[in-house]
Amino acid sequence: MSKFQESEGYTIIADWMKSKCNTPFSFQSKTWQKYGAGYSGMVVAPTGFGKTFSVFLAVVIDYLNNPNSYQKGMKLLWVSPLRSLAKDLGKAMNEAIDEIGLDWTIEVRNGDTPTKTRRQQEKLMPDVLITTPETLHLLFCQKKNSRFFKHVQCIAVDEWHELLGSKRGVLTELAISRIKSISKNLKIWGITATIGNLEEAGKVLIPYNDLKTVMVTAQEKKKLEIISVLPDEVEILPWAGHLGAKMSDKIVPIIYAHKTTLIFTNTRNQSELWYQIILNAAPDLAGQIAIHHGSIDFQLRNWIEESIVEGSLRAVVCTSSLDLGVDFKPVDCVIQVGSSKGIARFMQRAGRSGHSPYETSKIYFVPTHSLELIEVSALKEAVKQNKIEDREPMVLTFDVLVQFLVSLSVGEGFYEKDAYEVISRTHAFSYMTNDDWNWALQFITVGGNTLKAYEEYHKVEIEDDGLYKVNSRRIAMLHRMNVGVIVSDAMLRVKFMSGGYVGMIEEYFISKLKPNSNFILAGRVLQIVQIKDMTVFVKKSKARKAITPSWLGGRLPLTSYLSQFMRQKLSESLHPGSREKELKFLHPLIAAQEERSHIPKEDEFLVEMINKRDGHHLFMYPFEGRLVNEVIASLIAYRISKIKPLSFTIAMNDYGFELLSDQPIPIDESNVKSILSKENLMNDVIGSINASEMASRKFRDIAVIAGLVVQSQPGNKKNNKSLQSSSGLIFRVLEDYEPQNLLLRQAYTEVFDQQLEEVRLKAAFERIHDSKIILKHADSFTPLSFPIKVDSLRNSLSSEDLGTRIRRMQEEAVRVN
Numbered sequence: 011m012s013k014f015q016e017s018e019g020y021t022i023i024a025d026w027m028k029s030k031c032n033t034p035f036s037f038q039s040k041t042w043q044k045y046g047a048g049y050s051g052m053v054v055a056p057t058g059f060g061k062t063f064s065v066f067l068a069v070v071i072d073y074l075n076n077p078n079s080y081q082k083g084m085k086l087l088w089v090s091p092l093r094s095l096a097k098d099l100g101k102a103m104n105e106a107i108d109e110i111g112l113d114w115t116i117e118v119r120n121g122d123t124p125t126k127t128r129r130q131q132e133k134l135m136p137d138v139l140i141t142t143p144e145t146l147h148l149l150f151c152q153k154k155n156s157r158f159f160k161h162v163q164c165i166a167v168d169e170w171h172e173l174l175g176s177k178r179g180v181l182t183e184l185a186i187s188r189i190k191s192i193s194k195n196l197k198i199w200g201i202t203a204t205i206g207n208l209e210e211a212g213k214v215l216i217p218y219n220d221l222k223t224v225m226v227t228a229q230e231k232k233k234l235e236i237i238s239v240l241p242d243e244v245e246i247l248p249w250a251g252h253l254g255a256k257m258s259d260k261i262v263p264i265i266y267a268h269k270t271t272l273i274f275t276n277t278r279n280q281s282e283l284w285y286q287i288i289l290n291a292a293p294d295l296a297g298q299i300a301i302h303h304g305s306i307d308f309q310l311r312n313w314i315e316e317s318i319v320e321g322s323l324r325a326v327v328c329t330s331s332l333d334l335g336v337d338f339k340p341v342d343c344v345i346q347v348g349s350s351k352g353i354a355r356f357m358q359r360a361g362r363s364g365h366s367p368y369e370t371s372k373i374y375f376v377p378t379h380s381l382e383l384i385e386v387s388a389l390k391e392a393v394k395q396n397k398i399e400d401r402e403p404m405v406l407t408f409d410v411l412v413q414f415l416v417s418l419s420v421g422e423g424f425y426e427k428d429a430y431e432v433i434s435r436t437h438a439f440s441y442m443t444n445d446d447w448n449w450a451l452q453f454i455t456v457g458g459n460t461l462k463a464y465e466e467y468h469k470v471e472i473e474d475d476g477l478y479k480v481n482s483r484r485i486a487m488l489h490r491m492n493v494g495v496i497v498s499d500a501m502l503r504v505k506f507m508s509g510g511y512v513g514m515i516e517e518y519f520i521s522k523l524k525p526n527s528n529f530i531l532a533g534r535v536l537q538i539v540q541i542k543d544m545t546v547f548v549k550k551s552k553a554r555k556a557i558t559p560s561w562l563g564g565r566l567p568l569t570s571y572l573s574q575f576m577r578q579k580l581s582e583s584l585h586p587g588s589r590e591k592e593l594k595f596l597h598p599l600i601a602a603q604e605e606r607s608h609i610p611k612e613d614e615f616l617v618e619m620i621n622k623r624d625g626h627h628l629f630m631y632p633f634e635g636r637l638v639n640e641v642i643a644s645l646i647a648y649r650i651s652k653i654k655p656l657s658f659t660i661a662m663n664d665y666g667f668e669l670l671s672d673q674p675i676p677i678d679e680s681n682v683k684s685i686l687s688k689e690n691l692m693n694d695v696i697g698s699i700n701a702s703e704m705a706s707r708k709f710r711d712i713a714v715i716a717g718l719v720v721q722s723q724p725g726n727k728k729n730n731k732s733l734q735s736s737s738g739l740i741f742r743v744l745e746d747y748e749p750q751n752l753l754l755r756q757a758y759t760e761v762f763d764q765q766l767e768e769v770r771l772k773a774a775f776e777r778i779h780d781s782k783i784i785l786k787h788a789d790s791f792t793p794l795s796f797p798i799k800v801d802s803l804r805n806s807l808s809s810e811d812l813g814t815r816i817r818r819m820q821e822e823a824v825r826v827n
Contacts, residue, residue: 014043019074023067026110035367037228038064042071045164045197050221052170052200052212055228057361058369064226065166065199066103066138070112072163081161084135085114087189089143089182090168092331093120096140097312099168103138114138120145122308132158143173143181144494147413150188151420151490162193167215170200171354174211175401177495177715180410183214183436188418190218191432197221203361205354206400206571214403214437233370234360234393238386238591239264239345241377244598247796248380257376258291261345264374265295268343270318271325274359275347278303278329284347285327285533298324301533304331306513310532333358339365348378349385349664351635352569353392354399379797380599381665383592384583388575399571405438406759408450408752409715410495415454415478416717417493419470420486423479426451449752453716454478460748461718461740469717488720497711497721504531504546507539512548520546528556567635568664570770576665577633581611603793607786615781617682618795619675620788628675629795631666634774638767641695642774643667648698649685650675661802668798682783688775695766701758704765706741709757713737716753790822 014020020042027034034042038060041053045068055061069086072079090096096118103116114137119128121144131139135158141149149155165186173179190196200215202208208225216223239260265271265288273288275281285301300314300323311331317323321340326332333355344363350356360373375386392398411433418424430447433439452458455478457467469485470478480486502520504512512532520541523529527538528551537551568576579593583600586593593600603609610616610631618629632642639662647658647669659670669675677685713719719736744751762768791799 019071051224056232058365302328
């Protein structure tokens, strides 16, 4: 037994765990020991094995061993990406310290925390504070805020993989660096699930050379059972959503066979739809099934989460709002409806079931169209090979930098040298030049070169001793109201006329509805009575039909890792292995694709041309996700137009895209390779899209984060249209008069990195360059092309309803073949 294991703190915790019939996992013991030896680091462990207690109890043990090293006030700062996580964590930690007999206070601080509690915290911080990155930055806006962090011994960042790769991750980096400058003995610990680039994730979180670091990886593995729910028959010509309600008869028995089931969809719109579909299929589930997403009132969300923990709900239809580490022990089954779009997301959701160690996580995959069964096969292969996506960290996000500098100025103020040291040692700004830094200082004080004539951009004043400070109460108030990096459309609260909130709805959706219109929210059919200020007043409706809201930012793209496995499985689909039940089930569809056109092998790239009465169709199948496919479609249309000026209609899904023209498309064996060439790629991409318009839309969010455009004001919040108008004007002025403005440059960088996915696009064309191009002429739509064609019909006007048009096209294809 080591000296550490003989220590008083370790003994107390080991005895407490023994009293609960538990023993620490080796990764927990190692974390406790390394923390006691002065290390910072990262814990990597499967869901349900106690990652939280590996770090939390490390601090408790260290406190019990060295009580004199800890001062009154905050000892542990716990940063969590979701509010729902915070409540659950606080409850688990409080139970632990009560049983251990430790006189600590553990509290949560986020947007839901009552004002009275916040004021009490500001007088004396709890021993453990659980918060979000945004709320942490709001604390920096308080007067004399350094006192809150002076004696913090540890910052723990929970679910670091969720924050990494976003601007919220940059907020976290900056916050840690600031607190490290205040608390000299600070230790930093990250808690993460497995991702592809763990080493890089650790260095981004802890880039400090003066800290000893370690990565603690659990040897324990979580068992995962993936079960595909097969439809009754294979639709030879599938289309997105064609299985839909038909699969409800398969889902209901799964719900009844388990104690509590989480049913994951990718969007809030889909969750509302599936809640209604399941209730219609099984009315007896009324009162036993709930719906959970980010637009539902937080008190209702809290009730649902508590009901899951108590085991009083049979099923909950949800979105990513329940993706992360909330400990729902009664959940013994997860259903994924439709594509999860990524390997990590699928595994994260699977981990919600069988949350206790050594329980098997069980997840059912319910396809919404036949081709998604190839994805199940791909997911199984990825899990078998333990392949998971990377999370790429963001760098040089100057909008976040500007917001942070103003936050410091609203709070205690800052001196240039001190702030530069805090910022430049983060990973996100380690590449920042002196010119970049000087631009940021000039921007917050006079608005930069172009906007210096406008007083509203002179936010920060430089006092005689060199202190950068915001002295205007109005500027300080508006800044506090707009801290954060999540920019959404204006949200209106939905409230019953009789009192009681239902949730939130986006302004752009509700603006299209009239009084007395019916819509669905939180699983209820509601009728609009009136819209006043930022509130939609409603009453319950008895209508059988109602509109399901759509929220902006709906569709997720397929990740590159999952795309790669899908191409592999498609190439193997003609001769599936004995255990490939999904590919075997799909054989009629696969055989029809091979008969009418071709099944592309891994080293082949398929191009299909189909001439119909409505025009000339060109289909290509990069399997690179919706966003990249859209860029490739625009690029190919641009290159073809150089051969012959044509107008195209473009449609795409995650697998491929369609170009439709009313004239013959000049592609044949002699030029198809050059049209798909990797040469001059990015120049042609820029020529094929309106990069300025795309950058202008990106600039909208950047302008809000940087404070150029104020989204939230007392009693008012600008909607998307108003934000785009205000930011668009500034964008055009900067393009004309200050093209080197860093926020302007950032907008173009984000377009290339996030929308055009430049790295993935170049890799796709390298792969196509090395592939054999297979050009096929088909007489009718093929199983691969049909779903893309149907997607294009959704956006076209016709006197026929969509279902009738689809049936007519399917019948015509059968006749031709």
